[in-house]
Amino acid sequence: MTTYDHNNIFAKILRGELPCSKVYENxxxxxxxxxxxxxxxxxxVIPKxxxxxxxxxxxxxxxxxARASRIIARAAMVAFKADGMTLQQFSEPASGQVVYHLHVHVMPRYEGVALLPPASCKEEAKVLEDHAAKLIAALKGL
Structure with missing residues (x-):
C-alpha cells in the first residue's frame, strides 16, 4: 500500500486551497x-x-x-425526499478508489432510479449551491 499523499485533492480542499460546497464540519x-x-x-464525508x-x-x-456519514444520511433523506440511502467507501485501485484520502459517499436514492455512472457529469455551481442550502437546513432540523 502506498503512503498518504498530502497533496491529494481532498487534502487541498481541507486546507482551503480548492473551493467546495461545504455542508458539515466539526x-x-x-x-x-x-x-x-x-x-x-x-x-x-472525509476525516480531517x-x-x-x-x-x-x-x-x-x-x-x-461513520458518525458524520449517518448524520448526513439522515439529513439528506429529509432534504431530498429520498426513498433510501447508499453509502460507499472504496479502498485502493482494485476497489475503484481514485482519490487517495478516505471518503464515504452518501447518496440519496429513489425507487426505480439508477445512480448516474461515476464521474459522468459535472454539476452546475448553482445547483450545488441550492443542494448545499437544502442539506444545511435539514442538518439544522436534526
Whole structure:
C-alpha cells in the first residue's frame, strides 16, 4: 500500500486551497457535495486526519467519519425526499478508489432510479449551491 499523499485533492480542499460546497464540519470531519454527483445531494464525508483509506485510518478517526456519514444520511433523506440511502467507501485501485484520502459517499436514492455512472457529469455551481442550502437546513432540523 502506498503512503498518504498530502497533496491529494481532498487534502487541498481541507486546507482551503480548492473551493467546495461545504455542508458539515466539526473538529474531526468535513463534508461537502460531490461536484460530479451520482444523485442529487451526493455528499462526501472525509476525516480531517490524513488517511489514505479504511486500511490505514485509526479506529477512532473512522468512528467520527461513520458518525458524520449517518448524520448526513439522515439529513439528506429529509432534504431530498429520498426513498433510501447508499453509502460507499472504496479502498485502493482494485476497489475503484481514485482519490487517495478516505471518503464515504452518501447518496440519496429513489425507487426505480439508477445512480448516474461515476464521474459522468459535472454539476452546475448553482445547483450545488441550492443542494448545499437544502442539506444545511435539514442538518439544522436534526
Amino acid at each position: 473538529e474531526h470531519v468535513f463534508a461537502f457535495l460531490d461536484i460530479m454527483p451520482r444523485s442529487p445531494g451526493h455528499t462526501l 486526519a490524513p488517511a489514505r483509506n479504511i486500511l490505514d485510518i485509526t479506529e477512532e478517526d473512522f468512528v467520527h467519519v
